[in-house]
Amino acid sequence: MAESPRPKRKREEEEDGGAALRDGAAATAAPFPLAELRLRRVLRESARDKAVFLHGEVTGASGEGTDAVIILEKTPFQEEKLSDLLKKHTKLELQMRNDIYSTYHLYPPPELSEIKATVVHPATEKHLQKYLRQEAHLIRETWEDYKNITLPFIQSQSFSVQWVYNILEKKAEADRIIHENPDPRNGFVLVPDFKWNQNQLDDLYLIALVHRREIKSLRDLTAEHLPLLRNILQEGKEAIAKRFGVPGSQLRIYLHYQPSYYHLHVHFTALGYDAPGSSVERAHLLADVIDNLALDSMYYQKRALTFALRADELLLKKFQEAGRV
Ligand code: M7G
Numbered sequence: 001m002a003e004s005p006r007p008k009r010k011r012e013e014e015e016d017g018g019a020a021l022r023d024g025a026a027a028t029a030a031p032f033p034l035a036e037l038r039l040r041r042v043l044r045e046s047a048r049d050k051a052v053f054l055h056g057e058v059t060g061a062s063g064e065g066t067d068a069v070i071i072l073e074k075t076p077f078q079e080e081k082l083s084d085l086l087k088k089h090t091k092l093e094l095q096m097r098n099d100i101y102s103t104y105h106l107y108p109p110p111e112l113s114e115i116k117a118t119v120v121h122p123a124t125e126k127h128l129q130k131y132l133r134q135e136a137h138l139i140r141e142t143w144e145d146y147k148n149i150t151l152p153f154i155q156s157q158s159f160s161v162q163w164v165y166n167i168l169e170k171k172a173e174a175d176r177i178i179h180e181n182p183d184p185r186n187g188f189v190l191v192p193d194f195k196w197n198q199n200q201l202d203d204l205y206l207i208a209l210v211h212r213r214e215i216k217s218l219r220d221l222t223a224e225h226l227p228l229l230r231n232i233l234q235e236g237k238e239a240i241a242k243r244f245g246v247p248g249s250q251l252r253i254y255l256h257y258q259p260s261y262y263h264l265h266v267h268f269t270a271l272g273y274d275a276p277g278s279s280v281e282r283a284h285l286l287a288d289v290i291d292n293l294a295l296d297s298m299y300y301q302k303r304a305l306t307f308a309l310r311a312d313e314l315l316l317k318k319f320q321e322a323g324r325v
Contacts, residue, residue: 032119033058037068044133049276050074053131058121068121069131075116076202085112116197126159130260134310138281139319142304146219149318154216154262157314161263164209167191178206179239186228187211190236193267195276201244204251204270208232215264218257218284218305223297229290232266240268254283258307258315281308 037056045052051073057065077085091107120127141150166172173191181187188210192198196205210228215221221229237248250271259265266286269275277283292299309316319325 032068032121034070034117037070038065040067043069043128043131055123055128055131066122067124067128068119069123069127071116071118071131073116073118075114075197076200078200081112088112118194124159126157129310129312132310132312134312136308136310137316137325138306138308139316139325140304140306143301145319145322145324146305149322149324150219150258150315153315153318158262159260161261164261164263164265165213167209168211178243179235181231181235182211183231184211186231188228188232188236188266190239190268201246201270203273203275204240204244204246204268205273205275206236206240206268208236208266208268210264213263216262217259217264218255218289219300220264221289221293221300223293226290226293229286229293233286233290236266236268246270252278252283253286254278255286255289256282257284257305258282281306 037058040055040057043053043055051071054070054072056068056070058068059065085106085108088109089106090109091105093105093107095103095105163172167174167177167189170177176191177189178192179190188208190206190208193205193207196203210232212228215225233253236253237251240251241247252267252269252271252273252275254267255265256267256277267275267277267283269278289300296302309319316325
């Protein structure tokens, strides 16, 4: 197996006895009361990703129930822990043997069988919708559609971006920042995405959040934003190479359209990782976006853009009402 460079952060965590594992705000807050959660339904499960998305209810002191989304996900193997796993398993139970072939149930000790748990609480109806398995439909959105249907919709309906402001203002995840360009116009903050536990590089995932607050998405970009986008591309690659040893040629760097959160951000994922949302109907490579804007400042105010919407999404209903689907 090829020796992969270990994230510097990982080494720091070991050196400081794990204290760096606890993130700013999260370090002081009480853990989510998982045991008190009442499971309402499974929103989605994926055998391939070894993940399950749950809708639960938490009963508060007043007896009132609030919704929560819990994502449970088996994490990738960590190369440096494999020998431990083989040596320290609690049980190896034979399942079947045939000639030279045999399969087993291997029961690892708790410290080697982590499940990553992501909690959204209190969750809104829109969060439940986001994680619910549904049929999807492709939309081809013209600029007119954007102005008449999508823009009014996102202005009235979109997710709160408070978590983004917390990062930009160092109120949350401050100790996770990998790189910052503090320029208010052309600067950004690069942090690990919360989909990545930073234990291995196979599923490396970071996001760059721009300091400017008025750029909602790809649709707002013009040549005026080229210096900002070029900074993100250049400095983001440099920071990731320096910290994690992954070269720019092994990164997939892209924007989502539509995003879930309408504050401009750029995704950085390992090229070998089939990250959720990296499909052609959603991901726009940053290098291509830069080239398109350099060719035509109004490129994203002229062309139609394709994206998928889930069957229950209100935006799909709006497109249907307008006779555009
Ligand atoms: P998106 O394209 O707006 O939506 O990307 P998506 O979630 O449908 O892909 C937002 C990105 O921000 C996603 O990759 C999320 O995993 C990530 N993200 C969302 N939240 C709420 C947080 C957070 O609180 N902290 C961090 N570090 N990342 C987050």
